Amino acid sequence: MKKLVVAVSMVCVSMGVAAQPTKYEPIKPVAPVKVENPALVELGTKLFFDPRLSRSGFISCNSCHNLATGGVDNLKTSVGDYWAQGPINSPTVLNSFGQVAQFWDGRAKTLEEQAAGPIANPLEMASTHELAVEVISSIPGYRAEFKKVFGDDKVDIKRITDAIAAFEMTLVTPNSRFDQWLKGDSKALTAEEKAGYQLFKSSGCTMCHAGEKLGGDKFMKMGLVKPYKTTNTATGVHALSGKDQDRMTFKVPMLRNVELTYPYFHDGEAQTLEEATRLMGDLQLGKRYTDKEVAQIVAFLKTLTGEQPKIAYPILPPSSNATPIFDPWAKKK
Ligand code: HEC
Numbered sequence: 140m141k142k143l144v145v146a147v148s149m150v151c152v153s154m155g156v157a158a159q160p161t162k163y164e165p166i167k168p169v170a171p172v173k174v175e176n177p178a179l180v181e182l183g184t185k186l187f188f189d190p191r192l193s194r195s196g197f198i199s200c201n202s203c204h205n206l207a208t209g210g211v212d213n214l215k216t217s218v219g220d221y222w223a224q225g226p227i228n229s230p231t232v233l234n235s236f237g238q239v240a241q242f243w244d245g246r247a248k249t250l251e252e253q254a255a256g257p258i259a260n261p262l263e264m265a266s267t268h269e270l271a272v273e274v275i276s277s278i279p280g281y282r283a284e285f286k287k288v289f290g291d292d293k294v295d296i297k298r299i300t301d302a303i304a305a306f307e308m309t310l311v312t313p314n315s316r317f318d319q320w321l322k323g324d325s326k327a328l329t330a331e332e333k334a335g336y337q338l339f340k341s342s343g344c345t346m347c348h349a350g351e352k353l354g355g356d357k358f359m360k361m362g363l364v365k366p367y368k369t370t371n372t373a374t375g376v377h378a379l380s381g382k383d384q385d386r387m388t389f390k391v392p393m394l395r396n397v398e399l400t401y402p403y404f405h406d407g408e409a410q411t412l413e414e415a416t417r418l419m420g421d422l423q424l425g426k427r428y429t430d431k432e433v434a435q436i437v438a439f440l441k442t443l444t445g446e447q448p449k450i451a452y453p454i455l456p457p458s459s460n461a462t463p464i465f466d467p468w469a470k471k472k
């Protein structure tokens with residue numbers, strides 16, 4: 140009897156019946172956003188786009204997490220304030236809320252905690268929290284908005300990062316073609332894309348890339364089966380724990396909108412999805428894919444691009460006479 144069931148299910152697979160989603164799919168659709176506090180989100184939108192949070196007055200969160208390009212800068216590693224060369228590839232801010240932690244090595248637990256990082260990071264916005272607070276406090280339009288949102292016009296770093304995080308929580312990308320298919324629209328995917336998804340599952344990519352975000356929920360070694368060769372000096376979780384077994388362990392990146400978020404890997408060394416897929420097969424699963432299989436998986440990955448958040452470019456309140464003057468040409472301290 141058991142044999143028969145196995146035989147029948149194998150027939151189903153080969154007849155393409157499995158190309159319909161079941162309730163056991165390892166990937167779940169992205170849920171649309173519910174905005175709870177629109178005034179806080181509006182303030183956060185402004186701060187996200189405000190270059191005055193950087194020392195030079197030129198770099199905003201959006202410089203490296205450009206919402207016109209999938210929430211990334213499409214550069215191998217980011218360019219920071221004063222043209223500083225960043226050490227690592229910028230991950231997307233899209234769907235980043237709700238991951239197990241933030242950053243490649245997970246060193247920030249929440250978006251609020253994360254947002255405090257880049258403002259004071261010398262290779263990113265190169266400011267200090269004190270200066271950022273001084274700048275924002277000096278802008279009457281912001282003070283009025285803080286009063287509206289928080290009840291009084293006190294500006295502090297916690298309020299700044301809470302507002303930015305509230306904005307980031309709205310950056311979700313529902314309704315990708317893959318999600319439409321998951322929800323029952325069998326025509327949403329082509330035969331090649333469905334074949335790519337089957338291969339993605341059957342070869343074990345879903346061991347690490349699953350759930351709503353296809354990642355972002357655990358840390359895994361880069362180079363599980365074969366070591367990864369790179370000149371980038373980042374060692375992942377090892378940098379925090381000091382433990383040898385954590386060397387080259389990174390947060391598994393989300394694959395939502397991965398078509399937009401090139402180049403790939405923490406070092407940005409893989410320029411194309413084909414290259415990233417081949418390397419993942421080889422290094423994580425010990426599999427050598429044929430060109431046709433790579434094309435199928437890549438076709439599937441491109442179905443994960445969702446509706447991009449519609450953001451009206453915010454008009455920022457102007458500086459006042461009391462606002463510190465920015466000098467982008469100042470010698471770096
Ligand atoms: C100079 C470029 C740059 C700027 C400016 C910048 N970031 Fe980032 N961001 C990065 C890089 C690079 C990383 C990855 C760093 C790491 O993991 O060590 C990152 C990581 C993140 C993450 C974690 C995403 C994830 O999946 O782990 C979030 C969220 C984020 N940034 C939001 C922001 C916000 C909000 C601002 C503005 C306050 C900002 N960033 C400013 C480059 C930048």
Ligand code: HEC
Binds near residue numbers: 345348391392400
């Ligand atoms: C053992 C866990 C594991 C498996 C299995 C796995 N991955 Fe990954 N994947 C990772 C980790 C960890 C990274 C980040 C590596 C790095 O940046 O150094 C990653 C990165 C990626 C990236 C780059 C994403 C980005 O934004 O930089 C893609 C694309 C990807 N994987 C696709 C796949 C595909 C396709 C498969 C199956 C062939 C697969 N992965 C199997 C853990 C895994």
